Amino acid sequence: MKPAPFAYHRVHSVEAALERLHELGEEAKPIAGGQSLAPLMAFRLARPTALVDISRLAELAHLARVGDELRVGALTRHATVESGAAQCGEGFEVLSRSARFIGHGPIRRRGTFGGSLAHGDPSAEWCLLALALDAVVIARDRAGERAIDAGDFFTGYFSTALAPDELLVEVRFPRPRPHSSLKEFSRRRGDFALVGVAVALDLDRAGRCEDVRIAFGGVDDVPVRVAAAERLLEGEPAEADAFRAAAELCGAELGRGLGDEDGRLKRRLMVELSVEALGEASAGVPG
């Protein structure tokens, strides 16, 4: 099946892209790596009347540390993050390590960080990590920039806080989180996760957990944190028993509505994956 007809505009600057999007209105869409939008259009599930191709905007393809903060340009490819542990610097290893879960090689070479967030799939790796690492999304329109907390960014299935004439330009991760991990289960390699979990925590000198984040994907229309389980771990020793208790609480909180076979599987996955992720996070970066 072929996509419905659409107009195509390639732009060479962010300003030009924003002008175009504004002038073309709601039915126009930016296209970056095309790894989500193109299949949707091929199936005619999405029928934008115009595409604004931002894929060549080199000014948005950065990956750099600014002090504690890691700044990921919207057009940074998944593959760049995967091989970019050095650019990400200490404390952001989880990003490079998790990139390999995204689709396959060709998808990772084309697909973009910003595109993944803007697409807002509730089981996408970058969406989960944005939430777990307290990322801030920088959006720009003709009037200027605004910062949106990851926790406010995802609004529903494939829906975000971005306005139609706004571009996601950068994602900022505020500080290194050496104790973080992402675990997921998918039925086949390269598939989107059936359930995924991203965790981050700090350890005090006595080995107790602080500032815990536990975020799940694939269990709701947006990635979700489980505040009760995060609180439960606060101040607890980073040990298997505490992790198990928190994981069980996650399963109980989120698995509540899931009654059928699929739901039971998801619930079990939530528990086992978060036990694993918390264990890995507390152990720190593997050698």
Add this chain to the structure above:
Amino acid sequence: MAPCLPGASIEGKDGDVYTGAMRTKVGPIVASYRGTLKFDELDKEKRRAVISARAEEVSGQGGAEAQIVTSVIEGEDGSLVVIETDVQIRGRVAQFGRGALEKISQKMFADFAKNLERQLSGESEAAPEEAAREGGGAREATAAPPSPTAADGTAEQASLDVLGLVGEQIGPLARRVGAPLLVGLVVGFVVGRSGRRGERGPG
């Protein structure tokens, strides 16, 4: 029924069969259907209705069949509307991206339930979209289940129980309108084999 379904319009009536169209949008995904809706059973006293719907995709080879059973359980502090649906979706769309359509249907019926609740609580004006999405973003999973009754009453048929999902969407709304009314929604999807296959598709 149409006023409860966002993007739906009733175009004609032939006996107890209504013809209509429906357009639904989830992020970038838009699906348009045209079809018929029939009340197989309508018991005003018990406030129970059995509705069957058939629809064809406007520009595609796909289609959908649904059976919707709505009933009202009177409780001490309000009514509980229980909506059970079995949706079967055919066509390419059904095979796409981990059942994207399942999700569209989920949202559709969640909207349906919200609107129904609004009507039942006597609110004439449709509340602004944000209200329903109140607190948006990545919500923390703290919402209480809407009611155990909803689950008990309908669990056997439901193959996918999205009470949790809907409970979260509806919880804040119910508080906002201040009506002691809960809407429980159990969507039983029988998407069949094609839907399962769809789980492996690209996103």
